[in-house]
Amino acid sequence: MVGLNLMLSVQGLGDNSVEKAQRLYARIAGVKLNSNSPILAEMASLIEQKRYSEAANKALDSNDYYNISLFQYFAPLSNRAEVSDVSLNDFIVMGIANTFTDPATGKDRPYTNLVDGDFRVQLNNQDLASNNNTALTNAFNARTILTPLNLTIVTPQRVNFPDAAGLLTTRQFLQEHATAGTNRRLVHYAFREFLCTDIKEWRDADLSISDEFVTRDVNRSPGGGAAGFNQYQTECRTCHQVQDSLRNAFAYHDFVNNAPVYMPGRVAPKINRNIEFQGGFVVQNDSWENKATRNGNANRFGWRGPLTGNGAKSLGAMIAKSERFASCAVERVFKHVCLRAMDSSEGTLKQTLARNFEADGYSLRGLFRSVALSPSCLQVGE
Amino acid sequence: MNMSSIISILVLILLTSTGCKIESKFLDGIAQREISGRGNNNPPRVISAVKAPLRFRSLVESWIRQADITNNTDINNIYMQFNALKNQLPQEGTATELTSSGFQALFVVAGQVCGALKNKEAALTAQNRQVFKNFNFTPNATLLTREALASDQAIRDAANNLLLVFVGRSASEAEKTEFVRAAAQVLFGVSITAQNNTKAVSDIAVVLCTAVVSSIEAISI
Numbered sequence: 001m002v003g004l005n006l007m008l009s010v011q012g013l014g015d016n017s018v019e020k021a022q023r024l025y026a027r028i029a030g031v032k033l034n035s036n037s038p039i040l041a042e043m044a045s046l047i048e049q050k051r052y053s054e055a056a057n058k059a060l061d062s063n064d065y066y067n068i069s070l071f072q073y074f075a076p077l078s079n080r081a082e083v084s085d086v087s088l089n090d091f092i093v094m095g096i097a098n099t100f101t102d103p104a105t106g107k108d109r110p111y112t113n114l115v116d117g118d119f120r121v122q123l124n125n126q127d128l129a130s131n132n133n134t135a136l137t138n139a140f141n142a143r144t145i146l147t148p149l150n151l152t153i154v155t156p157q158r159v160n161f162p163d164a165a166g167l168l169t170t171r172q173f174l175q176e177h178a179t180a181g182t183n184r185r186l187v188h189y190a191f192r193e194f195l196c197t198d199i200k201e202w203r204d205a206d207l208s209i210s211d212e213f214v215t216r217d218v219n220r221s222p223g224g225g226a227a228g229f230n231q232y233q234t235e236c237r238t239c240h241q242v243q244d245s246l247r248n249a250f251a252y253h254d255f256v257n258n259a260p261v262y263m264p265g266r267v268a269p270k271i272n273r274n275i276e277f278q279g280g281f282v283v284q285n286d287s288w289e290n291k292a293t294r295n296g297n298a299n300r301f302g303w304r305g306p307l308t309g310n311g312a313k314s315l316g317a318m319i320a321k322s323e324r325f326a327s328c329a330v331e332r333v334f335k336h337v338c339l340r341a342m343d344s345s346e347g348t349l350k351q352t353l354a355r356n357f358e359a360d361g362y363s364l365r366g367l368f369r370s371v372a373l374s375p376s377c378l379q380v381g382e
Numbered sequence: 383m384n385m386s387s388i389i390s391i392l393v394l395i396l397l398t399s400t401g402c403k404i405e406s407k408f409l410d411g412i413a414q415r416e417i418s419g420r421g422n423n424n425p426p427r428v429i430s431a432v433k434a435p436l437r438f439r440s441l442v443e444s445w446i447r448q449a450d451i452t453n454n455t456d457i458n459n460i461y462m463q464f465n466a467l468k469n470q471l472p473q474e475g476t477a478t479e480l481t482s483s484g485f486q487a488l489f490v491v492a493g494q495v496c497g498a499l500k501n502k503e504a505a506l507t508a509q510n511r512q513v514f515k516n517f518n519f520t521p522n523a524t525l526l527t528r529e530a531l532a533s534d535q536a537i538r539d540a541a542n543n544l545l546l547v548f549v550g551r552s553a554s555e556a557e558k559t560e561f562v563r564a565a566a567q568v569l570f571g572v573s574i575t576a577q578n579n580t581k582a583v584s585d586i587a588v589v590l591c592t593a594v595v596s597s598i599e600a601i602s603i
Contacts, residue, residue: 022550026603032436032444035550036512068443084438084473143457339434339475339603 017044020380021055027337028059028372030069052381056369063145065368070096073336077167077193080176080185088140090121090128091172093151097121098166099364100148108363109153111329115194115316118164120157124150130158130171131259161262163252163286165316171260178255182217182271186250186312187243194319196328197300203239206295211237213245213291216272216280242292244281247271249315251286286311290318300324326354326362333367338377349376433602437475438468440603442491445595448548449499450512456498463494472601480598488596496591500584513543514587521583523576528569531583537565537590544594561590 018035021043026032033040039058046055059065074095076082086092098109098117113119121128128135144150157164167173168190177185188199218240221228254261254268261268271283290307302323309315319325330353334342342350353370360366372378436444442464451457464471470487472479503511504519516536518525525531532540541561542553553561568589574582594600 019550023603026436026440026444030440030443031447032440032550032603034448034450035546037447064443068439072437072439085468143461 017047020044020047020378023378024055024372024380025059025062025064027339027378028056028069028368029062029064030072031064047380050381052373053369055380056372059372060365060368063147066096066099067146069336070099073332078172078176080189082192087133088136089133089170089172090136091167091170093121093123093136093146094119094153094167094170096146097148097151097153100151100153102153103148108361108365110362111357111364111367112320112325112362114166115168115190115319115325116313117166118156118313119153119166120155122152122154125152128171131257133171158260158262162264163262163311163313165312168316169253169260169312171255174253174255174260175258178250178253178260180270182215182247182274183250183253183268184243184247186253187246187315190315190319194328195301195322195324196331197324199239199243202242202292202297202300204242204292204294204297205238207234207238209238209241209291209294211241213248213281213289214240215244216278216282217274217276218244218280219276220280242297245289245291246315247288248283248286249288249309249312251283253312288315323354326357327351329357329362329364329367330354330371333364333371334377337368337371346376349374434475434477435472435480435598436601436603438471438473441471441601442495445492445495445548449495449502449595451495451498451502453498453502456501460491460494460498463491467491485596488601489592492592492595493588495595496588499591500587503587504584513547513591514540515543517583517587519580519583519587521579523579525579526574526576528566528574528582528586531574531579532565532586534562537562537586540587540590541594544591548594548600549597564593565590 018040021040022032022035024047025040025043039062043055043058046052046058071088071092072084074092075084075086077095078089078091079086095114098111098113098119100109101107102109123135123139126135139146157169161169163169168186173186173189177183177189191197191199191202214237218232218236219228220232220236222231222236251267251271252263252265254263254270265285267283267285287310288308290303292301293303293307303318303321304323305318305321306314307318309318327350330350331342334340334350334353353367353374356370357363357367373381375381435441442460445451446457446460451460467487467490470481470483471491472484499513500519503514503517508515514532514536516539517532518530521531538553538558538561541558545551545553545557565586568586569582572578572582
């Protein structure tokens, strides 16, 4: 059979202003536009005038930025498999809504709200149901464009709920990580999504670590015998000590009958139910203590606030205050916009972007702009 | 199976049968960067940015915007096709996701987009069209040659317009010539009659469009 031979030649990154505008828009807003699009013409004109930030702002002000780009930014953080192929959920829409400019102040809301903020969203002035995701699924299937007009931030997150921790206490995050189990996964994934580090990295492998917070459900001799005892000493407790001590922050949280549950003063029964070792720690309340402060963890996280507290909100505040929180956001935005991970030679750039992000009030829009216009990324300003 | 699916599969067969392969050089290239300026006084600076495939919803939304598809039924049909095949399409935006099955999925969804584009354009007067300006989508019974339905010049113009819309650049002369040759191949062995001439011109439009829309250059940012 004779066939087509229409493979187009592969072009490098374009250098003219329209091509730069297309690249800047597509990377920030997540969509390639028709090259006759008026917004590209406006951006190209600004680029020609070397008004790069204003050009970037055109993309940041677009509905595509919120509905396509930020959807794809937050979607993997919202689920255990960390995939983009999910429907809209409250975690994602709260992330998007928090990025809208605050109409009360005219400023961007801080990204730190995502881990310690007390807020919820309403869609078309209606609260989202606590026990299903129907409204958002319907909106997603109808390709509803989310804007500050139909997606609004209100407080509090829930009635009679003093322990709101931004996205960490959303229905979606609790459904993913507090369903059954023992709530350890809430800590595991809070650190994965907002500190960009897995428990395998931040476990404390220094065998001088104590184990007073390791609870009763952890077998001290898995598999039995001396080998099991050694496994506990050299492996199990190196994760459990640092994780269990923080897990207490979620002691009063659960996800039951498809809805988040908060039981002030009452530890979720599942946490202390299993007993493998009678002498293990018993969770009595939601007071937590950060034991991930030694050796490499000190530099890894750069803790800058209280290392003890009560409840998820204070844990979220500790996460937000860390140096790692900002640099994690930088890494995520950089990969999202530049389509590659930062490499080891870009430590200075990462630090600079992170500190500027903090100084800019943790504005996610500002971070997108800074990353997109950094010379390492899109080369728009060259 | 609707018309667009049929056309997409036709394109797929034509392309794969002639060894239209992913250029490994490109796949390597989009993952590579050059770094210069290493030194105590010169912070490392990446001098070439990375290009990568559009991922997931960005891909289908880009196609819809670029083709300016606004009809809800058309958009829903595109999404139905996309949803059926999305697991084979790039989801992380990495070059390695462009597998052969990924390209097959791209062809099919791109065909759906191009079918919608063709329908939109066919309903417009020639001067109001963006791509297939001088294609005769409503031929009378006496127009029974490919040239009468879509002249060489009409195809060359369409090639240029397709690349402008979906890639953002003009077509080279060589590419325009290749499009004319390809248009002839679309109808290879087909006798154009009064009964099938409308379908013939539509097939040409959709096949040429699909080839562009599903190209690496079009799906990369």
